[in-house]
Amino acid sequence: MTRFRSAGFALATVATPMLLAACVSTPGPEVKGTGRCDASQLGWAIGQPGNEENMRRLSRESGAGLVNPIGPTTITTxxxxPDRLRVYMDKDNIITAARCE
Incomplete structure (x- = not known):
């Protein structure tokens, strides 16, 4: 009986740190840009396709640290x-609005 208790204790001693390591959260996304969003110069994007090239340009020109593409069925909060640019697109992936929200 003592032998089984010591084996169980040894297993618990080894397993506990491994299980706790699995609970460590990973860091969030890296914020780029100035961290302040300014959508005043983004009117050019309305009517353009919501492709990667345009999203990168919107991110760069707005200074936003986070860009959220929002489709017609996307649920938002x-x-x-102040660091987020939301880019609204229609069902055809055409940009309908770009707002700092």
């Missing part, structure tokens, strides 16, 4: 972040 009402929180406001």
């Amino acid at each position: 009402k929180d406001i972040r």
